Amino acid sequence: MMGRRRVPAGPEVWVVCREMIPAGSVFAFLAEHRRRLFPRETFADLYAPVNGRPSVPPGLLATVVVLQALQGLSDEEAVGALRFDLRWKAACGLGLYDQGFDPSLLTYFRRRLARSSEPDRIFGIVRAVVEQTGVLTGRTRRALDSAVLVDAVATQDTITQLIAAIRRVARQVPGASALIAAHCHAHDYTDPGKPKIAWDDEEAKNALVSGLVTDALALLDQLSGRHLDEAAEQAIGLLALIAGQDVEPADGSDGTDGRWRIARRTAPERIISTVDAEARHIHKSRQQRDDGYKAHLAVEPETGLFTAVALRPGAGAAHHESAVAPGLLAGEHGPLQVLADAAYAAVELRAALAAAGHRLLIKPPALKPAVIGGFTLDDFAIDTAGGTVTCPAGHTVPLAASGGRYQQRRATFTGLCAACPLRDRCTTAKTARVVTIRPHHQLQAAARHQAATDPAWQDDYRRWRPMVERAVAWLVTKGNRHLRYRGTAANDRWLHHRAAALNLRRLITLGLTYTSGTWNLAPITP
Incomplete structure (x- = not known):
């Protein structure tokens, strides 16, 4: 059952301490306009109409989620701020002695959002405010970029992943523990610790790898053909992936004799942790290598407002910048000037955007000559x-x-x-010399020629492209490059909440007010 307005415990902070809340801050704005921004009916579909005990009002939870995303806090830290920070109490309409609520309610609220038909509704609410103000009217530039977000778990080596995957099967698959005890002998899988071997002994390590892979294959063979629930199927699928991605037959073996070794290669889209199976190795550049996800962003460069965001695993063709970009621009109306770096220079994306009538300021990748300093x-x-x-x-x-x-x-x-x-x-x-010509060669050649010779193209790119770097810096500052959640869906919700909070802060800086029943940007007095 959806909760209604809470009765403040003690004097309401916004009433008695208004002069202590920074004017023009997000806190003061939410204290004045929280109920307009997050009206009760906006979240009605998340709750049963009459059943159960009234919960904490969703408008209050949404306000806490926005402040939490803005300041980069955990659930416990956010509730702590709600209890002891006058600014948070004022923003949420609480009394001086209000103790807030249990941090688990934030988890439940995010789950309700994730299971709803509009999981990103908080971002959508702020986007509707942006549209109502008209701040983007006539601004037809959009800058695309991506940022690496480091995952919330530690990268695991091959041995650790094999053991963890077998242990997961034991937990998720009925009867698997007995099968492991009967057929898997390379390690005591009831022991959460690492195997006790001489880790600097290469032969001992190879023998352990061979035993673990043999155990995994034996377990998969014993479980094949069973009808299982989704969680069990996922555990078995993960074990199959782990057992195949990092190992290969030992020298002089075809694998049938049970001799395996860690492969001298890295599998494409390699799983790096059984704790977060969707995180990936990311090679943003030759120098920058991380583990986690990518935040894909569309930004209006003059105002710094995020018009669309998406979080995807950091590897794989389906999650590349050029594959995600069309979705970021899908909600736009009319031709745009699209600014992006060379990561978005894929010919298919360039052709699609050009066909849609957009003017492209996408930096073409440099050609590499066969001879240094020679012909390209x-x-x-x-x-x-x-x-x-x-x-x-x-x-x-x-x-x-x-x-x-x-x-x-x-x-x-x-x-x-x-x-x-x-x-x-x-x-x-x-x-x-062999010259290879790919489809849409003329389109790419024309883009390189324009970028090299057109002063207007160069001036626009130099002027507007750095603005998106400012937006990326806002996104990841104060520890927000490190994710707090596991999995694409949960982290994508966080990204949308973070972008919504940053957009709201930016609108307040631009003079956001509510007058005559609409959101407006008031002129800012110098």
Whole structure:
């Protein structure tokens, strides 16, 4: 049952301590407008109409969630602030002696939101305020970017993951404990600690890996064909992934003799922890390597407002910047000027955005010459319609289809490179230079030419692109680069709450007021 307005315990802080609450702050704004921002009916679908004991009013919980996301606090820290911080009490309409509520209510509230038809409604409420103010009217630029968010669990090595996955099967699958006791002997799986071996002994470590993989395969074989619930199926699927992603047959073995070793490679989209199976290794650049997720952002660069956000695992083609970007722009109306760095330069995304009528300020990736300081693809005259390629030395050869799923075409300068005076600047190949042309080549070439020669393009990119870095800094500051939750869904809810809180703070800075029944931006007195 949905709770109603709470009766303050003691004098209401906003009434008796108003002069102590910073004017123009989020706290003062919520004290004045909390009920308008989060009206009771907005959350009615989350609660049964009459059954049960009245809960804490959802408007109060939503206010705490916004302040919690803004200050980057845990549930216990947020309730602590609600009990002892006058600013929080004023913002939430509490009395001086009000003790707040149990921190678990925040968990239950987030679960109700997650299971509802509008899990991101708090972000949607603030977005509706943005639209009503008209602050984005006429502002048709959107900057796209992503930020690495570090996961809330420790990365596990292969041995730890194998043991943890088998232990999970024991917990989730009925009867699995007896099967493990009967068929799995490489480790005592009732012991939560690490195996007691000489960890600096490579042979001992290999023997342990072989035993753990053999146990995992034996357990999977014993459980195959069973009809199980979702949790049990997920535990078995996770064990199968762990047993296959990091190991390979030992030298001279095909795996049938039970000899395995840790693979000399990293599996694509490798699971890095059984505690959070959706977190991934992230290579944002050659220098930056982390574990966790990526926050994908669309920002109006002049105001710094987030127009859309999404959190995805940090690896995999389906979660790449270019794959997520169309969803970030899906709610926009009319052509935009889209600013983004080279991570968004995938030709499919560029073609789709260009077809939608957007003006693109997407930085094209630099071409890598075959010889340092030598010729790049743009130094060749490529006629995709006529099917020819002319090299810098003036030799022309035909383009031929190379086959394959990428529909590439190739031009091979066989017999023309050996005596060419420009060979040292063109290729290191023993035979001849090969030029590979991909679909939409003309589109990418035109983008590189525009970025290199168009002063207007360069001025706009230099002016507006840094603004999104400011928004990213707001997002991750004060410890908010480190996530507090496990799994994509829970962390995506946090990201939306964080963006909503930052948008609300930004609107207040811009002069947000409520007059004549609508949200407006009042002129700010210098």
